[in-house]
Amino acid sequence: MNLRASEGPRQPEPTPELNELYRSFEDELLVPLWTEIGDLMPPSPRPQAQAHTWRWANLLHLAERSGTLVPVGRGGERRAIALANPGLGGAPYATPTLWAAIQYLNPREDAPVHRHSQHAFRFVVEGQGVWTVVDGDPVAMRRGDFLLTPGWRFHGHHNQSGTPMAWLDGLDIPFSHYVGSGFSEHGPDAVEDHSTPALSRSERLWAHPGLRPVSQPGSSGSSPIAAYRWEHTDAALHDQLELEAEGHPGVVEAGHAAVRFTNPTTGGDVMPTIRAEMHRLRSGVTTAARREVGSSVWQVFEGAGAVEVGSRRWDVERGDLVAVPSWQPMTITAGTSLDLFRFADTPIFESLHAARVHVDGDHS
Amino acid sequence: MNLRASEGPRQPEPTPELNELYRSFEDELLVPLWTEIGDLMPPSPRPQAQAHTWRWANLLHLAERSGTLVPVGRGGERRAIALANPGLGGAPYATPTLWAAIQYLNPREDAPVHRHSQHAFRFVVEGQGVWTVVDGDPVAMRRGDFLLTPGWRFHGHHNQSGTPMAWLDGLDIPFSHYVGSGFSEHGPDAVEDHSTPALSRSERLWAHPGLRPVSQPGSSGSSPIAAYRWEHTDAALHDQLELEAEGHPGVVEAGHAAVRFTNPTTGGDVMPTIRAEMHRLRSGVTTAARREVGSSVWQVFEGAGAVEVGSRRWDVERGDLVAVPSWQPMTITAGTSLDLFRFADTPIFESLHAARVHVDGDHS
Amino acid sequence: MNLRASEGPRQPEPTPELNELYRSFEDELLVPLWTEIGDLMPPSPRPQAQAHTWRWANLLHLAERSGTLVPVGRGGERRAIALANPGLGGAPYATPTLWAAIQYLNPREDAPVHRHSQHAFRFVVEGQGVWTVVDGDPVAMRRGDFLLTPGWRFHGHHNQSGTPMAWLDGLDIPFSHYVGSGFSEHGPDAVEDHSTPALSRSERLWAHPGLRPVSQPGSSGSSPIAAYRWEHTDAALHDQLELEAEGHPGVVEAGHAAVRFTNPTTGGDVMPTIRAEMHRLRSGVTTAARREVGSSVWQVFEGAGAVEVGSRRWDVERGDLVAVPSWQPMTITAGTSLDLFRFADTPIFESLHAARVHVDGDHS
Amino acid sequence: MNLRASEGPRQPEPTPELNELYRSFEDELLVPLWTEIGDLMPPSPRPQAQAHTWRWANLLHLAERSGTLVPVGRGGERRAIALANPGLGGAPYATPTLWAAIQYLNPREDAPVHRHSQHAFRFVVEGQGVWTVVDGDPVAMRRGDFLLTPGWRFHGHHNQSGTPMAWLDGLDIPFSHYVGSGFSEHGPDAVEDHSTPALSRSERLWAHPGLRPVSQPGSSGSSPIAAYRWEHTDAALHDQLELEAEGHPGVVEAGHAAVRFTNPTTGGDVMPTIRAEMHRLRSGVTTAARREVGSSVWQVFEGAGAVEVGSRRWDVERGDLVAVPSWQPMTITAGTSLDLFRFADTPIFESLHAARVHVDGDHS
Known part of the structure; x- marks a missing residue:
């Protein structure tokens, strides 16, 4: 009824x-x-956004063209090209709440310093050589890393290598724009610190398991960790599958490991509006169909498989992106061992007591 | 910059x-x-929504016409007419997040029972005679009362009097629609309990100052109080102005008393997405210009004055409604003693660490 | 095992x-x-404290004698006589965590101003005429009222009437003493404001059901309400029993109404270490045997009955006090309609994830 | 005054x-x-407990003697010898709230399985070869490791090596005993799983920096991490001192690094009643005198120096233990690079809004 x-x-x-x-x-x-x-x-939710897939090969090709034709600098701020969901009237929104873009930086280029209340992250599907400098702390970007720029931190990027680099940017721009909560401000036109440390200072203070510096008590809405390194993510996923093989709990469902990036001051999501996770499926696994209130974007990190959202189905491979609207059932099938990065707006709904999840066959 | x-x-x-x-x-x-x-x-936020005023006299006239021409029943569900912000393309949204409508019920009419995840309230600027039945609890509606229907409670209305009644409905429909979080369900076509108690059971359990029933521990996202009665609101405002006159703190600013309706299980807002308040200005007072992240709707309850939002200014009187977009400076001038009801989406921003307020001349 | x-x-x-x-x-x-x-x-807990009863008639008699023999003033601070649990080696502790005393003030007497980090309340089983002045706010004390002095508020008392007055003081002195958390400080030797308002300013700001002053946002560990008046407590208990008679939920168990005094900024207990409640039993009702981690003290407010704790049983009447050690089963039988005030250290255990309750026959 | x-x-x-x-x-x-x-x-707090020092050499000697004379088994449960604060009348309490003991296990010995609501940890100042099995998960104990047994987990220990092993046990037994909140239960007489994995399953799931398993949402009062390994603690301390040398914030004060062991589901302390930290002082550093509400116990992990509490002063070296009563000023001087483990009852006071800290010379 x-x-x-x-x-x-x-x-x-x-x-x-x-x-x-x-x-x-x-x-x-x-x-x-x-x-x-x-x-x-x-x-039940009948979102205007549609499920859709963007191919990394195409994104990368157009980003490279932009690298030739479009300078980076004050005003335009970033050489970023956003996914525009076909259901959202041409707006640069991957979903009603989430922005997803490929950003591209040529060798020796700087992206100018600014800050905004919108929360941002970067995820590196391939490449390295760029440092993002967040409130003065240079953060190396390498394949598999998940990097944070929570709201109102000054940040710029610089490419110290001899090759261009492209990566995924995720923000809550559409949400902030819709509800009217966004502020922004320019900083210096060039990044001031071009040093290239392997680890950011934030990691040296905060990225030790189960430990926090006594000098920094209290909790904050966003994580103080600027970089979640691939080696840790990979190890955590590996351990879950190994525990499963030994007969112990840990995976989300059979053959499906998943870790969530968290704010060590709360145990909750990394930023107030964005959840981020990495998933690993054993080859041959098909996940249970799952619906969630809220929308998400997935990117294949490694391997190949197929993604089904509602009545649509796509074969996907490294770098491909999929937008999943609210309450659409989603299933993933792993053709090989398959690693996927996911980000979602779930924290909004959990904070507002509006989260709902339905998993096919789950009667718990 | x-x-x-x-x-x-x-x-x-x-x-x-x-x-x-x-x-x-x-x-x-x-x-x-x-x-x-x-x-x-x-x-800073540059909302598409515009400041706008709707006149109660016009609303009431059109609601009465609708009362003649449009039946209430299953399907259409409610004889409610929504404010459509001129900046939002004709959508029935007072602001990007808030729904505001006049609802109208003829003598002896029932509005059918349904429930939805969207949070709702009613505010009665004049009249009485309708009971809203919320999860089986009949709640009398009288002038000055603020009445809650938090998400997912079954509810219908019935007019037991010989005269029509109109009131203000407020919901988070636009927000829920935009982010894709809404669920709904029909209940019985007619209200099953037509009794007319002066107080709801929820009030008898919960509306005692500083007290809660031991049988109902814990906290919930929405208030268990179905009705906040005018006599209490009026007394609280009266006491604040009296304390001010005696030289004690309590008012928001000189000559400006204000109370917030709260959830007694948390001390916070009545519902996860909606803040509601009643304000009282002494005659002659002009409030400081105030900007807030997020949008709000004001309704004059009693008295007359002027409202200024950004560069717009309107004289307002009983029942008139004003939509205030995000970050627009607002000032109210009281021509008489002036009571205003206000609702806003602020809890969304407070939950997501995105709230900001600027008050002219406030350097605290 | x-x-x-x-x-x-x-x-x-x-x-x-x-x-x-x-x-x-x-x-x-x-x-x-x-x-x-x-x-x-x-x-399971095997407390050193014992169940014990003190008779109000005896307490009052000795308080009156003290009123003749012992002055009130700086140094001794209060004419208060504390219950000393027979299991606790003569210490002035009703239970390991709770202090309970009769305090007595002669006509026109002042108790000097001081403050301490220990949390305090007063409960008035009979009499009136004293005002307790808390951080400058005079609070009338009348039969049935529950009055707060949260930690670190300056406070003194003055008797404005022509008759002596006695009341119950409750504090967390034993807990604070044991764990070493207590601070204290003297204020003026005499109360500075001898005015006698019917309501404190705190009530005029805060004691309106479901409402809070917009000028005082946020939450605090202790309630801002200085007085919970008997008329509200009585009405809330009356409503619960009436709802029960009409077939609706609300009471704790058959014939047993109960309200908890709460902090309107959180919905939780009035102070971080002390829970306070008022209970009303219909004549003839016997409560289910109940054990709780933590200790409590009960005082009969009106009526007569019997209290059973473990293997002990006492007939009780107006003013009589009973100490209940941790995890001892307690049952109350109402010989008449019976009102009881209760205070307990439960918030300590709920805050520290150590609360446990067992009710005989409750398999939920 | x-x-x-x-x-x-x-x-x-x-x-x-x-x-x-x-x-x-x-x-x-x-x-x-x-x-x-x-x-x-x-x-201000005038605790009965006294500052006192116990020498590891003496403890170890007596533990070895006990190893010869006292069997481990059902009934006595553990070969543990507790510090008895000289101010607490001979009770086995290091402070009013904290238990600290040396526990000793001979080669091939088992300590039988039980569980209790009291929270426990182990800290290993030297040695290895024992596994503690917590709810079926074998946890290796090695020098520098901090190991958790939160309340109500079944646990037993077994020594798999050819040499005896001694370690520090910390619990909240005195607090639980005083307030009457303790429950306990026997499990099997022998540990059932004598396997010897290098890492516990809990670590494989939870001890990855900033990551949590998606399969285990929500938060719990105690940390799910059973072992905090020395290599991580050491690295975190090393990084803080290195950051200081580079001119960046991170240390508590000049030359004084400190990390707190945390619950990754909340960012707070590892257990509801116990805080645990590791401190490292550069050689020659003297800490500012610091007072805190609540008591603590320190153990030297590596190096030598002097500890001053109130008017007492002791030279200390590896393994030595110091009890610090509430509100006593404490200063540490490092004769060499000095590592100290600390545990305290601070979470009790923070939960109950009773925490206070005073640091000499700190006027922030």
């Missing part, structure tokens, strides 16, 4: 008086509920 | 190659950041 | 070498676990 | 009537406040 008959709610017979009334509504900037309720309040 | 030059970020010279690149972006459902950043990430 | 055999853990055969070892332990300020474990870590 | 004159509060002149009154108090199990207030409510 739901609030919407298949063809919309039954309406009163049209009459001249009713038409006159409806014209008056328009004149007064009013809209009746009874004509709109089916769209506004469906039995 | 901000991310957007007045005429948008400086762009690369258009060339055939660049045009070709931009066409490729479109083909691949991509959008470059460097052409959009001014809109997406302004120095 | 438990860690203690009935006669203590089996011990190694005593030998000269063992005796020598035990002497060495003593020399080095050491104690072996294996001789003590039965006492230290029993299968 | 404080509540206690140096010789106690001024008392009324003794008279026959007063003596008679005081006798009546005793008869009725009552104690007047005015004779006791100086002890009960001093201006």
Whole structure:
């Protein structure tokens, strides 16, 4: 039973008086509920965003072209090219809440320093040689690393290597834009510290398992760790699958390991609006169909397989990206051992008591 | 300094190659950041919603017409007419996140039972005679009362009096619709309990100051109080102004008393996405200009005055409604003693560490 | 199965070498676990405190005698006489964590101003005429009222009436003393404000159901309400029993209504270490036997009945006090309609994840 | 100004009537406040516990003797010898809230399985070869490791090596005993799993920096990490001192690095009642005098130096233990590079809003 008959709610017979009334509504900037309720309040989320896939090969090709044709500098700020969900009218939104873009930096280029209240991360599917400098702390970017720029930190990037580098940027720009919460500010036009340490200072303070510096008590909404290194993520996924092989709990479901990047001051998500995870499937595994309130974007990190969202299905390989709208059932099949990075807006719903998850066959 | 030059970020010279690149972006459902950043990430929120006023007299007139022409029943569900912000393309949204509507029920009419995950309240600017039945608990609606229907409670209304009644409905429909978090379900076509108690059971359990029933421990995201009665709200406002007159703290600023409706299990807002307050200004008072991240809707409850939002200014009187977009400075001037009801989406921003407030002249 | 055999853990055969070892332990300020474990870590709490009853008539008589013989003033600070649990070696502790005393003030007397980190409340079983002035706010004390003095607030009392007044003081002195967390400081020797308002300013700001002043956001560890008035407590208890009679939920168990005094900024207990409640039993009702981790003190407010704690049973009437040690089963039987005030150290255990409750016959 | 004159509060002149009154108090199990207030409510904590030092060499010697004379088994449960603070009347309490003991296990010995609500940890100042099996998960114990057994987990130990092993046990037994919150239960008489993995399963799931298994959402009062390995602790301390040398923040004060062991599901302390930390001082450093509400125990892990508590001062070296009572000023001087393990009851006070810290010369 739901609030919407298949063809919309039954309406009163049209009459001249009713038409006159409806014209008056328009004149007064009013809209009746009874004509709109089916769209506004469906039995379950019916998002305008669509499931869609973008190919890394294409993204990378266009980023390289942009590297030739478009300079990076003050004003444009970043050579970033955003996924535009086909259901969202051409806006540069991967989903209604999430921004996902490929960013590209030529050898020796700097991206200028700014800060904004929007939360950002970078994920490196391949390459290295760029440092992102966050509030003065240079953070190396290497394949598999997940890097944070929480809101209102000054940051710029510089490529110290002889080769270009491309990576995935994720932000909550669409959410912030829609609800009207965004602030921004310029910093220096060039990055001031071009040093190239292997580890950021934030990691040296914070990225020790189960430990925190006594000098920095309390909790913050965003994680103080600027870089989550691939070696740790890989080891954690490896350990989960090994535990499963030994007969112990740990994996999400058979053959499916997953870790969540967390804020060590709370144990919660890395930033108030963004959840980020890495998943690993054994070759041949198909995940249970899962629906979640809220939207997400997946990127294949390694391996090949197929992704099914609702009635759509795509074969995917390294770097390919998939946008998953709210409450759409999703299934992944691993053709090889398959590693996937995922980010989602789930913290919004958990904070607002609006999270729901449905997993096929799960009656717990 | 901000991310957007007045005429948008400086762009690369258009060339055939660049045009070709931009066409490729479109083909691949991509959008470059460097052409959009001014809109997406302004120095401070630049909402699409506009400040606007709706006159209660007009709303009531059209609601009465609807009462003649449009039946209430399953499908359309409610005889509610929503404010459509002029900046939001005709959608029935008072602001990007908030729904505000006049609802109207004829004598002896029932509005059918349903439930939805969207959070709802009613505020009664005038009239009485309707009971809203929330999960089986009949709640009388009287002038000045603030009434809750948190998400996923079954509810219907019935008018037991011989006169029609109109009131203000507030919900988070636009937010829920945008982020894709809404669920709904029908209940019985008619309200099953037409009794007319003066107080709901929820009030008898929960609306005693500083007390809670030992049988109901723990906290919940929404308030268990179904009705906040005018007599208490009025007394609280009266006491604040009296304390001010005696030289003690309590008011928000000189001549400006304000109370927030709260969830007694947490001390926080009544529902996860909606803040609600009642304000009282002494005659002649002008409030400090105040900006807040997030949007709000005000309704004059009693008295007359003027409201200024950004560069707009309106004289307002009983029942008039004003939508205030994010980060727009707002000032109220009381021509008489002036009572105003306010609701806002602030809890969203406080939960997500994105709240900001600026009050002119406040350097604390 | 438990860690203690009935006669203590089996011990190694005593030998000269063992005796020598035990002497060495003593020399080095050491104690072996294996001789003590039965006492230290029993299968369930085996408190040293005992269930005990103190008669209000006796307390009042001795307080009156003290009123004749002992002045109130700086140094002794208060004419308060504390319950000393028979299991606690003569210390003025009703239980290991809770202080309970009768305090007595002659006509026109002042108790000097001081403050301490220990949390305090007063409960008035009979009489009136005293005001307690808390951080400058005069708070009238009347029969049935529950009055707060959270830690570190300056406070003094003054009797404005022509008759003496006695009341119950409750504090966490024993807990604070044991763990070493107490601080204190003198204020003026006499109360500075001898005014006699019917309501404190704190109530005028905070004691409106479901409302809070917008000028005072945030939450605090202790309640901002200085007085919980009997009229509200009585109404809340009355409503619960009436709801029960109508067939609706609300009471704790059949014929047993109960309300908890709460901090309106959190919904939790009034102070970090003390829970306070008022209970009402219909005549003839016997409560289910209930055990709780932590200790409590009960005082009969109105009516007569019997209290059973473990193997002890006492008939009780107005003003009588009962100390209930941790994990002792307690049952109350109401000979008449019976109102009881209760305070307990439960918040300590809930904060530290150590709370446990067992109710006979409750298999939920 | 404080509540206690140096010789106690001024008392009324003794008279026959007063003596008679005081006798009546005793008869009725009552104690007047005015004779006791100086002890009960001093201006700042005046703990009964004393600062004291125990020498590891002595402890180890007596533990070895016990290894010869006292078997380990059901009933006595553990060959553990507890520090008995000289101010606490011979009770096996290092401080009023904390238990600290040396535990000793001979080659091939098992300590039987049990569980208790008291929280426990082990810290290994030297040696290896024992596994503690916590809810079925074997946890290797090696020099420098900090190992958790949160409340109500079944656990036993077994020595798989050919040499005896001794370590430090820490628990909240005294606190739990005093407040009456302890439960316990026997498990099997012998450990069932004698396997010897290098890492526990808990570490493989949880001890990856900034990562958590997606399969285990939510938060718990105690950490899921069973072992905090020395290599991580050492690296974190090393990094802090290196950052300091480079001119960056991170250390607690000049030359003083410190890390806290945390619960990765909350970012808070490892267990609800116990804080644990490791400190490293550069050679020659003297820490600022620091007072804290609550008590602690320190153990030298490596190096030599001096500890001053109040008016006492001791030279200390590897393994030596120092008990520090509430609010006593403590200073450490490092004769060499000095590593110290510390545990404290601070979480009790932070949970109950009673924490206070004073650092000499700190005016922040």
